[in-house]
Amino acid sequence: MKLEFHGADQDVTGSCHLLDIAGKKILIDCGLYQGGRDLEEENLKPFGFDPASIDYLLLTHAHLDHCGRIPLLVKQGFTGEIITTSATCELARVVLLDSASLQESEARYKSKKASRHGNKNKVEPLYDKLDALNCFDFFGRKAGYNQKFSISEEIQVTFIDAGHILGSAAIVVDIEHQGKQRKILFSGDLGYSGRAIIKDPTPPPHVDIVVMETTYGDRLHKTLEPTLEEFYTTINETIAKGGNVIIPSFALERAQELLYYLREGIENGKLPSYLPVFLDSPMAISATQIFQRHPECFDKETCEVFSSGQDPFMFSGLHFTEETADSMAINNIVGGAVIIAGSGMCTGGRITHHLKHGLWNRKNTIVFVGFAAYGTLARRIVDGAKTVKIFGEEIPVNASVFTIGGFSAHADQGELMAWHQQTGDPKTTFLVHGDKEVMPIFAKKLQNTHVEIPELHQQYNLEEWF
Incomplete structure (x- = not known):
C-alpha cells in the first residue's frame, strides 16, 4: 500500500500522483511539464511506473499540466478507465488535440533546424493527434459533484467542486480495508471564493491524508475591485496613447473570465x-462554446x-479569430x-507571434493575468x-x-489555509504543485498535521496507516 x-x-x-491500495492502482492526474527546456525534457523520461499497470485515472x-500526458500514457500501454466530470x-x-498539434509543429521545427545543421534524424513529437484521439476511448464514467461512486468493493470516490475552472474537482477517496475506514483527499488545483462565472469551492470533508497544491502558498491576491479598476485603467491609458493591449491568457477559464469582465466594463461605461x-485562440473559442453548455457549473x-437573455461572454466589439490568416492580420492593427x-505562459501558440x-x-502594453513558471x-x-x-x-x-x-484562478495563501482547516486534523499533509521556495513557507503555516514535501518519484508506505 x-x-x-x-x-x-x-x-x-x-x-501526477499514484495511489496503490486495496489491490488497485489509481492515478490522480497525468499532466505535462511546462517551462524551460530542462523541465520539458521530463516529459520524455519514464513515468516512474508502468502505464499498463494502472487501473484507473x-x-x-x-489544464494541460494536469491532463497533458494522457495520450502518452495510453501510447505506452494504459488500458484502464479515465473518470472525470462531464465538463x-x-x-x-x-x-x-491542441497540445498534439503543438507537439507536431514543434517536432517539425526541430527536424528542419537539425537538418540545416546536417542532422537528418527526424525529431518525433511526444505524441501526435492520432495518439490524442486514441486516448479518448478510455474516458469512461462521468462524475457528478458530491455523488459517491465505487471503483471496487473497498474503494469509493467523490468529486467535489474545486472552484478552479469549469468542471474542476478535488477528489475524496474513501477506503475500507481490513476492517478500517480511511479518507484521502487530493485537492487538484483550488480556486477561491467570489470569482465570476463558476461556483465557489465546496468545503472539503474531514480526512486522514491531504495531498494539496501550493501554487500561491506564499502570498495573498489583490481583491477583485481594485484588480478590475487597474485592468480598465490600463486598457484606457494604452488606447489613449495609440497602442494595443496584448494579454497572454490560458484558454480555459481565464479567457472566459476576461470576456466576462470586458463585457461588464463596456456595459458600465468604464471602457469605450x-x-x-x-x-x-481556437482553443479558447471552443472552450467558450463548451462553457455555454454547462450552466450546472455557473454561480x-x-x-x-x-x-436575462444575455450571453455573459459576448459583446459588440468581440471578434473570434480562428483562421491563421485572420490571426496574422491582427498584427496590422x-x-x-x-x-x-494563448498560451498564458507564452510557451507557444499565437501569443508568441503577437x-x-x-x-x-x-x-503597447503587455498584461499578464496568471502564473508564470520559471x-x-x-x-x-x-x-x-x-x-x-x-x-x-x-x-x-x-x-x-x-x-x-x-x-488568478488559484487560491492564495489565505484561501488555501481556510480550505485545509476544513479538512479537520489530517494525520499527514503532502504539499505538491508549487515552487520549491514557496512550499516551506506554506508548510510553516499549517497546524495539527504532519507535513511532507515529496521529491519526484518519492514513495510513502501506507501500511502503518491501516
Whole structure:
C-alpha cells in the first residue's frame, strides 16, 4: 500500500500522483511539464511506473499540466478507465488535440533546424493527434459533484467542486480495508471564493491524508475591485496613447473570465462603448462554446445573466479569430485593440507571434493575468528582461508590462489555509504543485498535521496507516 509522487513535486507543472491500495492502482492526474527546456525534457523520461499497470485515472481538471500526458500514457500501454466530470471531459478533448498539434509543429521545427545543421534524424513529437484521439476511448464514467461512486468493493470516490475552472474537482477517496475506514483527499488545483462565472469551492470533508497544491502558498491576491479598476485603467491609458493591449491568457477559464469582465466594463461605461477585442485562440473559442453548455457549473450571478437573455461572454466589439490568416492580420492593427491569445505562459501558440510584433513598441502594453513558471518566456518578461528571443530573433522589450494578480484562478495563501482547516486534523499533509521556495513557507503555516514535501518519484508506505 503506497502513495507515490510522479509529477509537480517541488514544481508547479506535471501533476501526477499514484495511489496503490486495496489491490488497485489509481492515478490522480497525468499532466505535462511546462517551462524551460530542462523541465520539458521530463516529459520524455519514464513515468516512474508502468502505464499498463494502472487501473484507473481520476482527472481533477483539464489544464494541460494536469491532463497533458494522457495520450502518452495510453501510447505506452494504459488500458484502464479515465473518470472525470462531464465538463472536464469535453474541455480535455480540446486541450489534448491542441497540445498534439503543438507537439507536431514543434517536432517539425526541430527536424528542419537539425537538418540545416546536417542532422537528418527526424525529431518525433511526444505524441501526435492520432495518439490524442486514441486516448479518448478510455474516458469512461462521468462524475457528478458530491455523488459517491465505487471503483471496487473497498474503494469509493467523490468529486467535489474545486472552484478552479469549469468542471474542476478535488477528489475524496474513501477506503475500507481490513476492517478500517480511511479518507484521502487530493485537492487538484483550488480556486477561491467570489470569482465570476463558476461556483465557489465546496468545503472539503474531514480526512486522514491531504495531498494539496501550493501554487500561491506564499502570498495573498489583490481583491477583485481594485484588480478590475487597474485592468480598465490600463486598457484606457494604452488606447489613449495609440497602442494595443496584448494579454497572454490560458484558454480555459481565464479567457472566459476576461470576456466576462470586458463585457461588464463596456456595459458600465468604464471602457469605450465599442472596444475591438480579438480572442485569438481556437482553443479558447471552443472552450467558450463548451462553457455555454454547462450552466450546472455557473454561480448565481452568471446564471442570472443567461436567464436575462444575455450571453455573459459576448459583446459588440468581440471578434473570434480562428483562421491563421485572420490571426496574422491582427498584427496590422497599429493601436486601439485588446488582443487575447494563448498560451498564458507564452510557451507557444499565437501569443508568441503577437509578442514578436508588439513587444518592441513603446505604445503597447503587455498584461499578464496568471502564473508564470520559471523558465518560461512569460516569466522572463515579467522579471524585467530587456530583450527576449522569439523564433530565434532578439526582440527588445519596450512595451509597458503589467502583472495583474487578482485574476488568478488559484487560491492564495489565505484561501488555501481556510480550505485545509476544513479538512479537520489530517494525520499527514503532502504539499505538491508549487515552487520549491514557496512550499516551506506554506508548510510553516499549517497546524495539527504532519507535513511532507515529496521529491519526484518519492514513495510513502501506507501500511502503518491501516
